Amino acid sequence: MARVISYRQALGEAFDQEMSRDETVIMMGEDIAGGQGAPGEPDAWGGDMGITKGLFGKHGAHRVLDTPISESAFIGAAVGAAATGLRPIAELMFVDFMGVCFDQIFNQAAKFRYMFGGKATTPVVIRTQIGAGYRAASQHSQCLYPLFTHIPGLKCVIPSSAYDAKGLMISAIRDDDPVIFFEHKVLYDEVRDDVPEEPYTIPFGEANILRDGGDATIVAFARMVHFAKQAADKLAGDGIECDVIDPRTTSPLDEDTIIESVEKTGRLVVVDESPPRCNMASDIAGLVSQNAFGALKAPIKMVTAPHTPVPFAPELEDAYIPSPEKIEAAVRDAVGYGA
């Protein structure tokens, strides 16, 4: 049954169990087998973060494919393989590099089912890292999931726990539509929780509720879920009880759970590590103001990164990332509004 493992281990277990179950599941990416600079042996790296290490030896060179450093080529190949019968998991190191293969994702993978009259499926998973806090500068630290959430035809998954990472990854692999799977790089080893040994699936569009409270609703994604929980735990010490909601997927989005919560609490704080224009915080603020306006007792608060590139200077990067303290202050503002 359940045992405690890391977010990193949970993902590796999902890949291994699905590759064992279904031989059409293959893995593609840069340095996921040997890799540039490796001392010659296969399976030297397991990708830049070592997430896929061990799969090459177990499932073979014909299913764990090292690709050239050409994202547009291998993402296109993965989309084509998915359209013709395989279930590829393509690892595109950092979401920041996704720009060079937008056509393969936005115009091809996302459109096949629709433009072929519902007769085509594209069961590809594109895995990618998001998030600041790794001292990796502006081109390796963005979140960017709002860009993909914007595109009809893509499913967008953002796990915050090891349990969610495994169950959502297995759901992603078995899904017949293209899934963009966003892994926050700081969580790989920081997050450890109960994960069943058996394979299991978590449905898309089903939010996780981490805490129940009647005073305010906090909606957060990825690493921000943990900061929101910290803030809510602290606020509870002062008698302010919050619902903490992790939607887990931005597309589809579990709108009902968010709206029902705000109808109960009357206050909403949305926490999003991406910059504030056209991000998930503004999207959910719009959703709630359209559907639960009458329940609101205070203006909706957004806690986001500023509208700037992610800074490289450590002090500035730390200031850029939304913090538990900023979330706590936003909840206090909302609860104290009009008082």
Place this chain on the structure above:
Amino acid sequence: MTDGLPFALTVPKWGMAMVEGTVTAWHVEEGAAVEAGVEVLDVESTKIASGIETKHAGILRRRVAGVGDTLPVGGLLGVIAGASVSDAEIDEFVRGFVIEAPEDEDADAGPATDTVRVGERKIHYLATGEGGVPVVLVHGFGGDLNTWMFNQPALAADRRVYALDLPGHGGSSKDVGDGDLANLADTVAGFVAAIGVERVHFVGHSLGGAISLSCALDRPDMVASLTLLASTGLGAEINGDYIDGFVAAGRRKDMRPVLRALFADQELVSRQMIEDVLKAKRIDGADDALAALAARQFPAGKQSVSLIGRSGALAMPTQIIWGAADGIVPASHAGVVANAKVTVLDGVGHMPHMEAAATVNRLILELLDAAP
């Protein structure tokens, strides 16, 4: 009433994940006399709420925790003592109270579960307590060993108690074969053999009741006593919408109304309880197992198996406990077994061992103590 030393009322551990409990109500005034087995106060965890009964008769001398207070498991809620104990002694008892470290377990992990092979299947179980003829607790359709969280600690005070996960459920293998009752009973009997005992007391709930009854009919030498809670196998009627809804539900909003049908007090269904049920159903093979069992046991909203005709042959002490407000299997099925002691509990639904835990625990212990 005893004139005994002070006794502590403490926060119990309901299920493996519970770390703390919150007082929601006191039912007894300070200074009032209580009999053993009386519910003195209510406590809730993130998963469920229940009453806390006193094991000892006496006077409630002190409410240590107030309504709204949250204490760790083992924390001191109140003090029961006889009239001869002085207030100073009570003060001393409260001051000197230390939360007992749990025995043989990590503070976080709770009691450890184990698995045993029965034929081709892996059966997951939790064993607690020592001594006597062991008790085997058999949960119902869609449940798991955690359904006994209010009962296993009380029953295990003086004897070994095993709570198992049926095939297709919890941490056990998902293969349920053809879903036939005899197949399930063979596995449970195989479990008893695998743990190396010859005779056990069976306590079965719902489908677990029919399985226990089947074991008792086919293997009377194995069964020292039989307690059936809201059992299937005793009539044709069953709430088919519940069965279908439980099998179909994969999301919180679909599962909530299904689980609420189990209880007379529907507020007992917490978000955490729903989440735990969904987590179990998300495991590969779990939904297929439930669908196979439902199709075989409860086709078209009726029970396919009735054991009433054979139940007159039961020779071991047998009792049947039912909630009068059972919305899944009607309480009218409670009286059909000859020579069984029948208790029907008012204001209780399909989960009497959860909704009326103190009463059910007392009834089970009375039967265990009386059985030869």
